Amino acid sequence: MALIKIIIQKMLNNKWLTFSLFLGLLMTVSLVSSIPTYTSSVLHKLLVKELEQHQIDKKQFPGEFSFLTSFTEGKNSVDATKEIEAINERLTTEVNVPILTNTTVLNTVPFNIYKENMTEADKHGRFVSLTNIEQHITITDGRLPSKTENGIIEVLVPERTLKKRGIVLNNKLRAEEGNQKFSVIPVGTFRAKEKNDPYWSIPPERYTDDFVVLEEKFKNELLKEEFLASARFYSAWDYHAIENQHLPSMLQLEGNVKAEISDVIDANVIVNFPIADILATYEKKEEQLKTMLWSLNVPVLVMLSLYLFMVSRLIVNRQLSEISVLSSRGATRLQIMFIYLIEIGILGGIAFLLGPQIGMLMCKLLGGTNGFLQFVQRESLPVRVGAESYLYGAIALLTSVFMVMIPVYQGSRQSIVHQKQLAAKSMTKTNWLTLILGLILIVISSYGLYVFNNRKPVANQELFVDPILFFIPALFIIGLGLILLHLYPLLLGSIYKLGKKYWNLSLYSTFIQVSRSIKQYQFLMLFLIMTIGVGVFSASAARTLNENFEQQLRYENGADLTIDVKWESNEIQATSEVASPTETNDTNGAPEATETPVSAANEIVYTEPSFEPFLQIEEIDHAAKVLRVNGMKAEAKGNSLYSFEVMGIEPKEFGQTAWFKPSLLPHHWYDYLNLLAKEPSSVLISRSVAKSLGVKEGDYIKLDGDQTNTMEVVVYGIIDYWPGFLPKKEEKDEEQPALIIANLPYVQNAMGLEPYEVWVKVKPDASRESLYENLKQANLPILEINDVHPELVALKNSAFLLGLNGTLSLGFIISILIAFIGFLLFWILTIKSRVLQYGVYRAMGIPLRKLIGILVYEQVFTSGIACLLGLLIGGMTSVLFVPLFHLSMDNQLPFQVLFDPSDEQKIYLFVSFMLTVGLLILVVLVKKIKIYQAIKLGED
Structure with missing residues (x-):
């Protein structure tokens, strides 16, 4: 009990250091315990949504599990039925998902x-x-x-x-x-x-x-x-309660049922578990998401480890005199370490109890992200802390305690004499370990960069990026930071020597102080380099992935809405002499006649519906007519092309409506539209058309169709990309996709009126609910609507992007919090340890403004340089490593690395805030130093 009192008193005497250590332990436990919590929560939410959609699409309850057993001539059927019923009830109950019903259906012969x-x-x-x-x-x-x-x-x-x-x-x-x-x-x-x-x-x-x-x-x-023919055992789980931990037992259920029933009766067992494939994919997604979250959190965990090590070392250095006295008076290393272990155990125990709960709050924060450091109002995740979260938290705590005890172990062997000797040696000792470690990390990350650069892109149907692509850049940032920190004193010394005759007092003192005591700044500088470097890379990676995925969806859809409109025609009358058409209903219930051969004498005549009502709807900004025709023949220079699409557009309206990224073409895409507008017979062709027909700008092409007149068009431009055109060849396609863009009036003049699509651009702030209601009230003959907005929402709510955006944002927030606390803690303790030096400066007559100048320069040459290096290293890492993400994306568009000024402004704001606040606090502390304090401390 007396030992506990001594330890608590020691903690109170160093309350700021103790609090900082506790905060590091708490953040580590919270972050690590949030990984299984978040994984379980986001996948549960997505699984429930997919199962609900399954119920809507298949008209089948998703929680169903049933199996049918048939009996041959009723042999052993009665007793077997009773045993199988008990087996079914036991196995379905062991899944631990609430059962809505457990039904046995018995059938006689x-x-x-x-x-x-x-x-x-x-x-x-x-x-x-x-x-x-x-x-x-x-x-x-x-x-x-x-x-x-x-x-x-x-x-x-x-x-x-x-x-x-x-x-x-x-x-x-x-x-x-x-x-x-x-x-x-x-x-x-x-x-x-x-x-x-x-x-x-x-x-x-x-x-x-x-x-x-x-x-x-x-x-x-x-x-x-003799009567019983079969028995069907049916269970229905509450699928809203299915969580990740239930998946293995549910997927094993079919095998367990068959195995146990085979021991009861020799009969065929037919199992029906409709959602088994869905659950199997989520078991795989769970592993992928956990791997990704661990990879994204590795840099943050490394920073937390360094932070704990730094705080522990500060505590030990502050208490070296006490440790030396204890060691000199006969205390063993184990006894000294045991004292600190109890102290850390008390702090760690509290962190272990609070950490998973704070991790749960972190998960709710993750669920509201829409990009890097972008938060939106969204339905909260169904977060629940499970046993796995506490297990992860316990492992994190034990690892943290190990990190904290390293400085204690190093300091516990020092006697008073040994302490003074080490203090003298540390002023001249060069630490080559940082250089060697930095070089090793650079070699590893460079090898990873080389391997990925030589890897072929793989089409991936699921939204998933190799987690190593997040891990290797972090190694590169740490390695390059360590190398530069090792070289920095040499650079600083060279600058000092070059201008030592010209430096004023503040600069001279700063050069001497920083160059001689660079080791004490290394942890803080590495902290800042890692925080800002990883922040810059994370911002670029998140922005790049989010924008590339979103642009891909917008490009494929062509516009915000693409609408198929029903055209009235004489098709039924025209085809009645040839065959009786079979009518089918489309998804909206509108009758749709199957295609039937039509003779030239029975030409189908369409009646164009009114286009104006689309333009009168309040939520619609612009609308365009887009005719898409297949089945035509193109001829030029003796070459023919059959597999291509003709797109008829009105250039001005199309340019106002369609979505397109101007950088995809050598010139702005409006220039190409202007070319079309100048000449009615002009066309734009895809590069695949130009290659197949052997044509270039200025050449003529003949277009023929079964029911159309021959059109002669002239090539005004060759394009690689166009709204809604997918230039990449699918594996099942024999020929490369090809497109010809022509003026709609010119095409209609040759082909007659054909049903076209209506492309719509929605006003930025318009409500989709209001838009659909107005479309309904307008009684427009709409057959089908392809809206890009639900796809974008589904994309943002996907497990991958939620995990990516949330983890990167949360990791950066934790990093800057830890870096800021470490920054303040380091400088406050540094000022307090140098009270004698600053007191002597003041006693020698150095004015306060020059003393403050020393602090400002010292901040610039340490924290400021570290922040600058972090920005440069982060930018370099983004340029080198972010392009590798295209390997995991099945993207029709060129992959583009994006830097958004708003993301960088957030990082600049943090750096400015940290340096400003830190400097203000230091100035206040320096102002409080009195000359008499130097006299009192003179004996040191």
Whole structure:
């Protein structure tokens, strides 16, 4: 107890250092514990959304798991059914997901069904029982069967059964199977109580040929070996409660069911688990996301480790005298270390309790990111701290304690004499370890850069970037920072020697102080280099990936909205003499005739719908007509081309509406549109067309179609990219995609009126909900709308971009927080340790402004230079490593590294704030120094 009191008193005497150490431990535990919490939360959210969409698309409850067992001639069927029912209940319960229903469906062999006083069988019919069916049905006519009627089986039937079989309720039927016969009375009809009840994996209408018997009656009178044909065991989980830890047991369930049932009965087991493939992909996504989060957090964890090491070393250096006294008086190294271990254990225990909860708050912050240091209002993640978070936190804590104990171990062996000797040697000792470590890290990162530069791009269907692409740049930043820090004293010494005759007092003193004590600044400078360098790289990487993914979606869609409009035509009349068309409904229910051969005499004539209503909708900024035609023939210079697309546009309206990045073409794309506008017969062609036909600017091309006149067009320009045109060849395509852009009026003059698409540019601040409502009220004949906005929202909400943007933003925030605290802590302790020096300066008559000048120059030559190096190294790292991200992207557009001034401004703001606040605090501390303090400390 006395030892604890001494330790607590020691902590209170060094409260700022102790608090800084505690903050480092807390941040480390919080950050590491947030990784499994965030992974579980974001994947749970995305999984639930995908399962909800599965239910909408497939009309099937996503939490369904069922298996069917058939019995050969009923052998061992009764006993086996009971055992299998118990197995099913146990295995589905062990998944630990709430079960909405657990149903057993028993089916008999088909019986011959006779109407009363009839000798010929009506139709075959099975008897079926469903667990607790009476709780899930509504009786539409009649009543529920009686459970006590002996000798007669009362049954329920779906409403359609009466009409199909030609029977009425309460009329007796006779069922026969072999030598067995008994009476059957339908006493009621039913339907499902709730339409979306997961209980009804097989809807009631599917039982039209069956007779439904209450479970108790079935087991008492029909559950016999010769009657039972099959048993279906159905479970429905609450899929909203499925989390990552449930996935392995759910995916193993099919194998476990088959294995255990094979021990009971030798029969085929047919398993139905519709979402097994979806769950399997999420198990893979979990591993990918965890790997990525670890890779993104490695630089931050390294900084936290350095921070803990630095704070621990400051604590030990501040208490070296006490340690030396204890060592000189006989205390062993283990005893000294044990004292510090208890102190760190107290702080670590509190950090362990609070860390995962703070990590949960961090996860909520991650869920609101929309880019690097960009936060938006978004539905919060369903965050929950699990056992895995505390496990990660415990591992992080143990690692942190190890880092903190290293300086304690180094300092615990020093006696008073040894301490003074080391203090004298450290002034002249050169630390070559930093140079060697820096060179090793540069070699590793350079090798990684070489390997990735020689790797071929791989088309990736999923949004995922190799996490090593985030890890290697961090090594490069640290390695280059260590090398420059090792060389910096040489540079500083050279500058000092070159102008030592001309330096004023403040500069002279700064050069002497920094060059002689560079070791004490190295940790702080490396801190700042890493924080700012990683921040610049993170900003560039996040901005580049976000913008390239977003631009790809916008480019493929062509405009904000692309709308297919229904055109009235004489198509049905024109084709009636050839064949009877088969009508199908599109997704919006509009009839759509299948294509049928049409003769020239029966030419289809279209009636163009009004275009003006689109321009009158308030949310629409611009709209354009875009005709896209395939199936034409192009000829030029004796060459022919069949596989290409003709796009007919009105240049001005198209330029105002479509989305296009001007840098994709050698000249601004408006220049190409102006070329089209000058000459009606002019066209722009893709490079693949130019290569196939052997044409160039100024050459003529003939375009022919089955129902069109020959068009002669002249090539005014050759392009590589165009809105909605995908220039990259797909693996299944034999020929390269080709495009010809022509003036719409010219094409229509030759082809006649053909249905065109309407491309729409939406006003920037317009509400999509309001837009769709106005489109609906305008009664426009819309068949289909392709809106890029939902795709962009899905992109921003993807697990990859949420993890990327959130982790990079959170990592940078933690880094600047730790760097700022470390910065203040370092300089405050430095000023306090140099009270004697500054007091002597003041006693010698050096004015306060010159003393402040010394501090300013010292800040510039240490913290300022470190910040500058961080910006330069971060920029260099971005230029070298960010282009590698294209290897994981199946992108139609050229990959472009982006630097946004707003991202860099945030970093500049942090640097300015840190240096300004730090300098103000130092000035205040220096102003408080009195001359008499130097006299009191003179004995030191």
